[in-house]
Amino acid sequence: EIVLTQSPGTLSLSPGERATLSCRASQSVSSSYLAWYQQKPGQAPRLLISGASSRATGIPDRFSGSGSGTDFTLTISRLEPEDFAVYYCQQYGSSPKYTFGQGTKLQIK
Amino acid sequence: QVQLQQWGAGLLKPSETLSLTCAVYGGSFSGYYWSWIRQPPGKGLECIGDINHSGSTNYNPSLKSRVTISVDTSKNQFSLKLSSVTAADTAVYYCARGVTLDYYYMDVWGKGTTVTVSS
Numbered sequence: 001e002i003v004l005t006q007s008p009g010t011l012s013l014s015p016g017e018r019a020t021l022s023c024r025a026s027q028s029v030s031s032s033y034l035a036w037y038q039q040k041p042g043q044a045p046r047l048l049i050s051g052a053s054s055r056a057t058g059i060p061d062r063f064s065g066s067g068s069g070t071d072f073t074l075t076i077s078r079l080e081p082e083d084f085a086v087y088y089c090q091q092y093g094s095s096p097k098y099t100f101g102q103g104t105k106l107q108i109k
Numbered sequence: 110q111v112q113l114q115q116w117g118a119g120l121l122k123p124s125e126t127l128s129l130t131c132a133v134y135g136g137s138f139s140g141y142y143w144s145w146i147r148q149p150p151g152k153g154l155e156c157i158g159d160i161n162h163s164g165s166t167n168y169n170p171s172l173k174s175r176v177t178i179s180v181d182t183s184k185n186q187f188s189l190k191l192s193s194v195t196a197a198d199t200a201v202y203y204c205a206r207g208v209t210l211d212y213y214y215m216d217v218w219g220k221g222t223t224v225t226v227s228s
Contacts, residue, residue, distance in 0.1 A: 035214040044203055044218035045154065051212035088154060092213035096169040098144070098156040 002027050002093050004101035012109040019076040021104045023089035028069045033092035036065055036074045039103075040085045048087075049074065076106075084108050111136035113219035115204045117189075121226050127191040131204030131219055132184065138162050142207035143187040144215060145178060147200040155200075159207055160187055194226045 003026040013019055023034070031052035037045035047056040049065035052072055062077040076083055089101040117129035131143070144159035158168035160178045168176050177190040191198060202222050205215040 032211065033213045035212070037215075044205075044221050045215075046218070047214055047216045050208075050214040050216075054212060056214075056216065090154075090214070092209070096156050096171075097142075097159060097167045098146075098207075098215070100154040100156070102153045 001096065002029060002091055002099060004089050004091055004099060006087075006089060006101035006104045008104060009102075010105045010107060012107050013079055014109045015079050015081055017079050019074075019079055019083070019106055021074040021076075021087050021106070023067075023072040023074070023101050025070045025072070025091060029072075029091045029093075031068050034065075034067070034072050035090045035092075037088045037090060038083075038085050039088065045088060079106075081108075111206065111217045113204050113206065113217055115202075115219040115222050117202075117222055117224070119223055119225060121194050121224065123195050123226060123228055124193055125226075127194050127198065127202075127224055128188070129202055129204070129222055129224075130186055130188045132186045133206070134185070136217075138182060138185045142167075142209060143178075143180065144205045144207045145189045146203045146205055146215075147198075148203070148221075149197075149200045157189065157191075157202075196226050198224065199226045200224060 005024045007022045034052040036049040039045040053065045064075045086103045088103050112134045115131040139162040142159040145157040160166045175192045180187045204219040206217040
């Protein structure tokens with residue numbers, strides 16, 4: 001089973017700042033299999049990025065994904081108030097079929 | 110626009126069977142994998158398993174002995190049963206649509222059902 005480790009656990013930033021979230025896999029992951037989600041309190045996760053770098057429909061271009069192999073990054077270029085949430089990376093594997101990282105909480109400083 | 114509507118019992122006693130159903134509206138049922146994911150209070154996301162329109166399933170090994178996911182293509186619905194529940198199964202349960210084309214991801218989610226296991 002591939003384990004995804006996200007860092008930092010909590011990130012405190014101010015609106016307008018740049019956020020960099022990391023997702024590290026215990027084994028190499030195909031970029032096609034790496035996705036990022038945003039979750040706000042009381043809501044279901046929302047797809048942000050698929051294929052490591054492809055923004056989902058309707059996602060603002062301040063969100064970008066990059067990386068390959070075992071190291072992937074979600075970057076939010078200029079934080080808006082609505083961006084403060086928990087972010088999860090996810091990979092598609094064999095068994096279990098999907099695994100998630102433990103999440104990074106992005107909070108207002 | 111595809112929407113997932115889910116329902117099921119929210120309060121169970123230990124040893125009972127959890128039963129949830131998710132209906133798919135506004136889109137094709139075939140060509141996707143239909144997933145169940147859960148999230149214990151204050152914790153992260155765990156994939157329980159999924160099924161395609163043909164009934165082919167994939168379960169998380171940690172839950173496999175207690176999980177059954179089934180599909181009713183005539184109603185565009187899929188269901189989750191989790192037997193012998195304990196307090197550790199208390200969580201918000203989500204259904205989601207899994208895409209496995211060029212990229213692999215879950216693009217449409219239900220709103221979630223809170224399931225509490227308590228005596």
